[in-house]
Amino acid sequence: MPSPWISRRGKWFWILTVSTVVVIAIALGVGLGIGGTFWKPAVGETWQIVLLTPLDNTTTNASVYDVDLFTNPISTFQNLQSMGRKVICYFSAGSYEPNRPDSNNFTAADKGHGVDGWPGEFWLNTSSPNVRDIMTQRLKLAAQKGCDGVDPDNVDAYNNNGGGFGLTSTDAIDYLSFLAIGAHSLGMAVGLKNAGEIVNQTLPMMQWQVNEQCVQYGECATFQPFIKANKPVFHIEYPQSSGEMKFTAAQLCGVGDTSLDGFSTVLKSMDLGDPVTECSNS
Ligand SMILES: *[C@@H]1O[C@H](CO)[C@@H](O)[C@H](O)[C@H]1NC(C)=O
Ligand SMILES: *[C@@H]1O[C@H](CO)[C@@H](O)[C@H](O)[C@H]1NC(C)=O
Ligand SMILES: *[C@@H]1O[C@H](CO)[C@@H](O)[C@H](O)[C@H]1NC(C)=O
Ligand SMILES: *[C@@H]1O[C@H](CO)[C@@H](O)[C@H](O)[C@H]1NC(C)=O
Ligand SMILES: *[C@@H]1O[C@H](CO)[C@@H](O)[C@H](O)[C@H]1NC(C)=O
Numbered sequence: 299m300p301s302p303w304i305s306r307r308g309k310w311f312w313i314l315t316v317s318t319v320v321v322i323a324i325a326l327g328v329g330l331g332i333g334g335t336f337w338k339p340a341v342g343e344t345w346q347i348v349l350l351t352p353l354d355n356t357t358t359n360a361s362v363y364d365v366d367l368f369t370n371p372i373s374t375f376q377n378l379q380s381m382g383r384k385v386i387c388y389f390s391a392g393s394y395e396p397n398r399p400d401s402n403n404f405t406a407a408d409k410g411h412g413v414d415g416w417p418g419e420f421w422l423n424t425s426s427p428n429v430r431d432i433m434t435q436r437l438k439l440a441a442q443k444g445c446d447g448v449d450p451d452n453v454d455a456y457n458n459n460g461g462g463f464g465l466t467s468t469d470a471i472d473y474l475s476f477l478a479i480g481a482h483s484l485g486m487a488v489g490l491k492n493a494g495e496i497v498n499q500t501l502p503m504m505q506w507q508v509n510e511q512c513v514q515y516g517e518c519a520t521f522q523p524f525i526k527a528n529k530p531v532f533h534i535e536y537p538q539s540s541g542e543m544k545f546t547a548a549q550l551c552g553v554g555d556t557s558l559d560g561f562s563t564v565l566k567s568m569d570l571g572d573p574v575t576e577c578s579n580s
Pocket of ligand 1: 356359
C-alpha cells in the first residue's frame with residue numbers, strides 16, 4: 299500500500315522524476331565515454347606502421363595498420379577493414395606540424411620550443427583551449443574517416459623541457475584524459491605513445507602502447523603493465539639508426555628477453571616508410 303507521502307505526489311511526479319534521472323545518467327555516461335563501444339585489442343596483434351607516405355601496400359600480413367590520419371583517403375581505410383584489419387590513425391597531438399590542413403588554426407602563442415630533429419615542428423601548449431579545439435576536430439575527422447583508433451603522438455613534452463611551457467607529467471596525464479574521453483565518445487580506441495613515466499596513470503584509459511626504441515634505451519620492462527592488462531605493446535626498433543647498430547636483429551626483436559614478452563615488435567627504418575620486418579616471437 300503506497301504511503302500518503304508518495305501518493306500525494308501522484309503517478310506522474312514519479313514517472314517524470316525517474317525518467318529525468320535516467321536521461322541524466324545516460325547523458326553523463328555518454329559524455330564520459332562510459333558504455334561507448336570501441337575496439338579493445340588484445341596482446342598478440344601483428345602490426346605495420348607507415349607514416350612517410352600515404353599507404354600504398356596493403357599486402358603486409360598484419361592485423362593492425364597505423365597510418366597517417368590526413369594523407370590517406372577513406373578508401374584506404376575501408377580497403378584495410380574489408381580485409382579484416384584494424385586501422386589506427388596517426389596524428390601529432392602535442393606538436394605543430396606545418397602543411398597539415400588545419401595548421402593555420404594554431405596561434406603563435408600555442409607554439410613553444412622547436413621539436414629536436416624536425417625543422418618547422420614546434421611543441422604545443424596542450425593546455426590551450428584553442429589547441430584542444432583543434433584536436434577535437436582531428437578526432438572528429440578520424441571518426442568520420444572510420445578509424446578504429448587513434449595514435450596521438452608527442453604527448454611527452456615533460457621529457458622535452460616542458461615544450462617551452464613548463465608542461466609536466468601531470469599536464470600530460472590531463473591531456474591524455476581529454477584525448478581518451480574524446481576518442482571513446484566517438485567510438486574510437488586510443489593508445490599511449492612512449493611516455494613510460496606515466497604508464498600506470500594512463501593505463502586504465504588506454505587500449506595500447508606504441509613504443510619506439512625501448513630496447514635501445516633498455517626500458518622495455520616499463521611497458522609490461524600493458525601486457526599484464528592484456529593490451530598490446532606495438533613496438534618499433536630502428537636497426538639502421540646509429541643508436542641501434544650495436545644490436546642484432548634478434549636482440550631488437552627481444553629473442554630470449556622476457557622484458558619484451560607479449561610485445562608486437564617490428565623493425566623499420568626511421569622514416570617509417572613501407573618496408574617492415576615483423577619479429578616472429580610476438
Ligand atoms: C609490400 O609488402 C610486402 C610485405 O611486407 C613486401 O613483401 C612487398 O615487397 C611490398 N611491395 C612493394 C611494392 O613494396
Ligand atoms: C598471416 O598472419 C596470421 C596470424 O599471424 C597467420 O595465421 C597467417 O597464416 C598469415 N598469413 C599468411 C598468408 O602468411
Ligand atoms: C579551423 O578553424 C575553423 C574555426 O574554428 C574551423 O571552422 C575549421 O574547420 C578549421 N579548419 C580545419 C581545416 O580544421
Ligand atoms: C598555456 O595555456 C594555458 C591555457 O590557456 C595558459 O593558462 C598558460 O599560461 C599557457 N602557458 C604558457 C607558458 O603560455
Ligand atoms: C608501474 O607499476 C608497477 C607495478 O606496481 C611498478 O613496478 C612500476 O615501477 C610502475 N611504473 C612506473 C613508471 O612508475
